[in-house]
Amino acid sequence: MKKDTSILVVDDEKSMCTFLDTVLSLKGYNVTSVMSGKDALDLIKNGFPCSVIVLDIMMPEIDGLETLRKIREDLKSEIPVIMLSALGKAGTVVKAMKLGASDYVTKPFEDEELELAISNVLEKKRLVEEVRELKEKLEQERKREECFIGISGNLNDIKKIIEQIADTDVTVLIQGESGVGKEVVARAIYVNSLRRDKPFVKVNCAAIPGELLESELFGYERGAFTGAIASKPGRFGIAHGGMILLDEIGEMSPALQAKILQVLQDGTFTRLGGRNETQVDVRILASTNKDLEKAVSDKTFREDLFYRLNVVNIDIQPLRERKEDIPLFCEHFLERYNKRYNRRVDAISKKLMKSLIAYSWPGNVRELENTIKKLVILEDENHILSELTPSLNHNVPKKTEDDSSQSVHTPNIPLKHLSKRAVLEVEKEMIQKALKQTNWNRKKAAEQLGISYKALLYKMKKIKQEAE
Ligand SMILES: Nc1ncnc2c1ncn2[C@@H]1O[C@H](COP(=O)(O)OP(=O)(O)OP(=O)(O)O)[C@@H](O)[C@H]1O
Ligand SMILES: [Mg+2]
The missing domain is CATH 1.10.10 (Arc Repressor Mutant, subunit A)
Structure with missing residues (x-):
């Protein structure tokens, strides 16, 4: 177990690095040490897979606090960090904890002290991951329950397209404002396809920092960079046989766009640090709330990739342009949330329905869903009415x-x-x-x-x- 636990030690004193390396390796951990905040940041930026970072506070150039701030804020990494602080620096320790350190150990320390801190932090991380996994599973279950509904001309056309293309392997580009139901459409294609028993993998290209997205999508080989102690399959590997939804594809860097183009052309890609090409069978769906045609003319999105993705185009209208869907969605969400929260909000009054239809729904169906959820939880129509009334548009x-x-x-x-x-x-x-x-x-x-x-x-x- 410990062999798989990789610890990154960051200390500017060579003797301290050697000491920690020896002590922790003897305890069975896999230790990598670097002597500056910059080196540590470079490793993490490149996807260094470590479980815990032991970080000295007093270091020249970028000190421990600044390194920690960059890890959390710039690299958005949640790897637990244990700070090594000098005696009598309570203020610094408080600052470190505020910046997101998991624990601290005061120098000089006993081996056991550090080991206890490490095992506590690992246990907490394990529990957090377990909770996250359970939540994700629950979310997946819920998503599976979700069906695609709608009566407007736009949604009826989309339903027909889905029926026609679901069991083919064509690439689909789904466009529309935030909250219109792009993911719902992608999942409807998946559930109606022959790939429904294989994985459906969604990757939000805007949420993962650019440098990490490549290793997230394509994985890496063992030894691809310092600390890559085991290979990682990547989301394309995981989706093999199934489908991948590249959400917010408009945010992808040009270098990665080229790699996606290659997968689309011949189903192959090369993992980071890999020599051989990997072959996958994945159907690609892409979605965006950006005007991709404009991005093409602005030269921020590759034209060849655009045409490859845009074999079938599904453009979902904003909710304000298909208001006939509103009553049906209301009924659908009322049922869902009454069941989920064990409530009995039966119907929506004429007055409220009038306001719901008049409102302009800048957040589209997601906003409507949240409004109905609130109505069910609060059981207070007036509250919802007062929230909808300041709508200036209508x-x-x-x-x-x-x-x-x-x-x-x-x-x-x-x-x-x-x-x-x-x-x-x-x-x-x-x-x-x-x-x-x-x-x-x-x-x-x-x-x-x-x-x-x-x-x-x-x-x-x-x-x-x-x-x-
Ligand atoms: N046609 C539909 N049928 C049922 N539910 C829908 C439909 N359209 C949207 N929804 C609901 O609205 C919410 C938002 O949908 P979804 O996440 O698919 O939007 P999106 O376009 O992907 O948004 P974003 O651009 O923010 O990612 C979801 O909770 C979904 O259940
Ligand atoms: Mg989405």
Whole structure:
């Protein structure tokens, strides 16, 4: 067990590295030591598979605290870190713990002290991973329960496409705003395909830092870089026989785009550090909320890859353009969450349904789902109504030819009122933009606009009154 546990020791003192290497190797750990924060960061950046990092605080150039900050913030790594601190540096230890250190040991220390810290940290990591795995399994179960529904013309067309292409092996590019149901469509293709008993692997290309994405997708060979003590298959390897969904493909670097193109062309790729090509049988689905055609013309996305991916294109409309789906989704989510939370919210009142249909749903179906979930949990329609009402998009009356709000036609409105109205118009536009960008999170929108939350609510109310 310990043989598989690799520990990275970072200390600028050679004697300390040698000491820790000897002590920990004797205990059966696999130890790699480096003498600077920079070397440690390089290893981690390249996907060094270590279980625990033992990090000295006092080091020249990048000290332990800065190294730790970079590990957590820049590299987004969650590898547990045990800090080695000098006696009487309580303040530094507190800082380290705040930055995300798992534990600390004060120099000079007994071997047992460090070993205990390591085994505690490993046990905690094991439990965290177990919980995460269980959660993922539960999520997978839930996803399996999820079906693709909809009555709008757009979704009916998509259903037909899915039926036609599910049991072929063509590549599909699924496009649409965030929350419209791209993943639901990808899973519907999978469940209706002949590959449904093989793995379905989803990789979010935007969530994994660029350097790690390649090893995540294609894996690496043993010895590909210092610390690669065992080979790793990569997501393409895991998906063999099944399907892979490359989510947010628009965020992929050009170098990786070339590798994906090769897999699409002949089903082969080379693992990091590998000499031989690996052959896989994987059907590729890709999704994006970016305008890929524009990315092609901006030269940030390879044209040849775009055409390879875009054999079949599924474009899901935003929910605001297919409002006839709203009542069906409401019913569907009511049933799901009543069951999940053991509630009995039976039907939605006419008044609430009117607001749900009028609302513009910038977060699309996901936002609608969350709203219904909230309704089921809180069992309070008024709360939902008050959240939907400040929606600015639908309450603004359309301007007509003789609309008196147009300044050119309103010579008898005092200038003072006109400028007030102009300010209001500009504010309305800025507020709408901020709300959209923050996915209708009013707190965040207020922050973005540099005003207080209260001030934002007040302004939204005023804009609404003005529009009525
Ligand atoms: N046609 C549909 N039928 C059933 N549920 C749907 C449908 N469309 C969307 N949903 C629900 O809406 C939520 C968001 O869908 P999904 O995760 O597929 O969106 P997405 O387009 O992949 O979003 P993102 O771009 O943020 O990844 C999911 O919880 C899903 O259950
Ligand atoms: Mg998605």
